[in-house]
Amino acid sequence: xxxxxxxxxxxxxxxxxxxxxxxxxxxxxxxxxxxxxxxxxxxxxxxxxxxxxxxxxxxxxxxxxxxxxxxxxxxxxxxxxxxxxxxxxxxxxxxxxxxxxxxxxxxxxxxxxxxxxxxxxxxxxxxxxxxxxxxxxxxxxxxxxxxxxxxxxxxxxxxxxxxxxxxxxxxxxxxxxxxxxxxxxxxxxxxxxxxxxxxxxxxxxxxxxxxxxxxxxxxxxxxxxxxxxxxxxxxxxxxxxxxxxxxxxxxxxxxxxxxxxxxxxxxxxxxxxxxxxxxxxxxxxxxxxxxxxxxxxxxxxxxxxxxxxxxxxxxxxxxxxxxxxxxxxxxxxxxxxxxxxxxxxxxxxxxxxxxxxxxxxxxxxxxxxxxxxxxxxxxxxxxxxxxxxxxxxxxxxxxxxxxxxxxxxxxxxxxxxxxxxxxxxxxxxxxxxxxxxxxxxxxxxxxxxxxxxxxxxxxxxxxxxxxxxxxx
Numbered sequence: 001x002x003x004x005x006x007x008x009x010x011x012x013x014x015x016x017x018x019x020x021x022x023x024x025x026x027x028x029x030x031x032x033x034x035x036x037x038x039x040x041x042x043x044x045x046x047x048x049x050x051x052x053x054x055x056x057x058x059x060x061x062x063x064x065x066x067x068x069x070x071x072x073x074x075x076x077x078x079x080x081x082x083x084x085x086x087x088x089x090x091x092x093x094x095x096x097x098x099x100x101x102x103x104x105x106x107x108x109x110x111x112x113x114x115x116x117x118x119x120x121x122x123x124x125x126x127x128x129x130x131x132x133x134x135x136x137x138x139x140x141x142x143x144x145x146x147x148x149x150x151x152x153x154x155x156x157x158x159x160x161x162x163x164x165x166x167x168x169x170x171x172x173x174x175x176x177x178x179x180x181x182x183x184x185x186x187x188x189x190x191x192x193x194x195x196x197x198x199x200x201x202x203x204x205x206x207x208x209x210x211x212x213x214x215x216x217x218x219x220x221x222x223x224x225x226x227x228x229x230x231x232x233x234x235x236x237x238x239x240x241x242x243x244x245x246x247x248x249x250x251x252x253x254x255x256x257x258x259x260x261x262x263x264x265x266x267x268x269x270x271x272x273x274x275x276x277x278x279x280x281x282x283x284x285x286x287x288x289x290x291x292x293x294x295x296x297x298x299x300x301x302x303x304x305x306x307x308x309x310x311x312x313x314x315x316x317x318x319x320x321x322x323x324x325x326x327x328x329x330x331x332x333x334x335x336x337x338x339x340x341x342x343x344x345x346x347x348x349x350x351x352x353x354x355x356x357x358x359x360x361x362x363x364x365x366x367x368x369x370x371x372x373x374x375x376x377x378x379x380x381x382x383x384x385x386x387x388x389x390x391x392x393x394x395x396x397x398x399x400x401x402x403x404x405x406x407x408x409x410x411x412x413x414x415x416x417x418x419x420x421x422x423x424x425x426x427x428x429x430x431x432x433x434x435x436x437x438x439x440x441x442x443x444x445x446x447x448x449x450x451x452x453x454x455x456x457x458x459x460x461x462x463x464x465x466x467x468x469x470x471x472x
Contacts, residue, residue: 025207032214033279039214040221047222050215054280057212060205061285064198066158066166068288069309071195073167076301077174078188086171086302093307093412097315100404103250104317108324109343111242115234115325116332167309202288203436213279235329235386239393242321243400251317251407259414259421263407265428269293270406274399283398283405287312290406296434298423299413307412311405318400322393326368326386330379338376346376 040047077086149164151157157165177184252263267274270293273286287308294304327346331338338346369383386393413419426432 025209028210029213029275029279032210033217036214036217036279037221039218044222047218049219050222051219053215054212054217054219055215057205057208057215058280058282058285060208061202061288064202064205065163065284065287066160067198068195068202068291069163069166069305070158070170070173071191071198072291072295072301073170073305073309074174074177074191075188075195076303076305077171078177078184078191086174086306089303089306089412089416089418090310092415093310093408094314096408096412097311100315100317100408101320104246104320104404105324105348107242107246107250108321109328111238111321112325112328115238116328163309164313167306170305199288199292209276209279213276216280235325236393239322239325240396242325243318243396246317246321247400247403251404254411255407258411259419259424261410261424261428266406266410267403269297269428269434270402273402277398277402278395283312283402286402290402290409293434294406294409294413296432297410297427298420299409300418303413303416303418304409307409308405311408312401315405315408316401317404318397321400322397323368326393327372327379329386330368330372330383331376334379336376336379342376346372 036047036050039050148162149168151160151162151165151169154169157169177187180187247267248263255261255263255266270286270290273289273293276285276289277283291304291308294308295301324343328338328343368386369380372379372383410419410424414421423432427434
């Protein structure tokens with residue numbers, strides 16, 4: 001028509017992206033959590049029956065964890081030139097996890113000895129029986145743990161949902177592809193396509209998050225009620241405050257000292273994952289998204305593939321703080337306080353025994369009971385005192401564990417020179433947002449890491465040199 005403006009020019013090579021509507025999903029999650037609390041308080045009987053909704057959602061996410069870990073590690077390890085690079089990352093990660101767990105243990109002991117949680121509480125027969133039941137769930141010897149790393153078959157780790165078994169098999173496949181050389185490249189490309197498929201399935205599953213959050217929160221509020229929290233508020237609030245201080249002060253200072261990145265920017269970047277963990281009380285539901293977001297942040301695939309899955313079993317900062325404070329709580333409540341020597345020997349044992357508990361809601365309680373059963377059986381009955389609020393403390397454990405693994409991945413990436421700092425700054429500042437639709441870099445990226453952000457003209461040579469050094 002005369003006078004009509006010309007149609008906008010379109011670039012066929014770069015079609016316009018669809019509008020991101022995933023922010024509506026997380027608004028729905030917040031609304032679902034509020035409704036869940038209301039239903040749990042007003043209709044506790046009916047609310048208890050909603051627990052399967054939360055269980056089903058967590059199960060759907062867990063279904064995707066092994067394939068995502070497998071693809072990430074195979075692509076990362078299989079595409080690096082030297083196997084020693086992977087070994088260096090793994091050794092550094094384990095050393096970091098050991099040091100940070102010790103720091104978390106010491107902080108938990110310090111706060112627990114200052115607050116004296118559990119003083120004045122009484123142990124009833126019902127709580128005694130509850131503590132014995134939790135002790136029956138806990139306990140696994142080191143030999144059983146090591147033998148459990150070996151899957152029944154090469155593919156069983158992908159079907160049984162064992163994170164460390166998947167890690168072992170993926171490392172073996174990645175190293176095998178390294179040895180195959182150019183003949184292994186078609187396999188790597190195929191794994192890359194599978195990775196995109198599983199992340200797309202995960203993006204579909206996340207739309208069920210409001211339903212899962214509603215069921216999980218309603219069930220726990222309906223089962224515990226508000227009255228169960230009153231007499232136990234000291235340890236619960238003290239534990240939450242300790243976790244916040246650990247994340248902000250200890251992890252924040254470490255992140256700034258190593259990378260000059262702000263921990264609050266990193267936590268804001270992972271805000272949607274924290275909301276999922278808060279509503280389900282399990283950090284495992286956010287593991288696939290943590291892998292995708294750390295790669296998008298600029299950490300290379302080998303570092304992400306090794307640090308994140310391993311950290312979920314060994315980097316348990318929140319669980320370490322919980323075990324220390326909960327043990328002191330039980331000892332004080334039963335009138336059998338621990339000496340300083342007993343505290344260190346018992347709690348170091350329980351931190352080691354806590355492997356694998358990070359992603360499982362309620363696993364920390366069974367670990368606490370199992371550790372007491374092994375070292376101080378007379379304290380096991382007191383575990384029943386903490387059962388009523390463990391679900392709420394489990395959320396703080398999961399949130400702290402998740403934050404600790406995110407910081408660990410970035411720090412280890414910086415130490416091994418596998419972190420693109422310019423990209424990280426661009427991502428955390430919001431200039432390069434995460435693609436919520438595919439949960440992979442929109443630009444496609446290569447097999448080793450995501451596409452770098454557009455470099456400024458005066459920094460292109462430096463960016464190309466850094467990229468060439470990484471691929472060498």
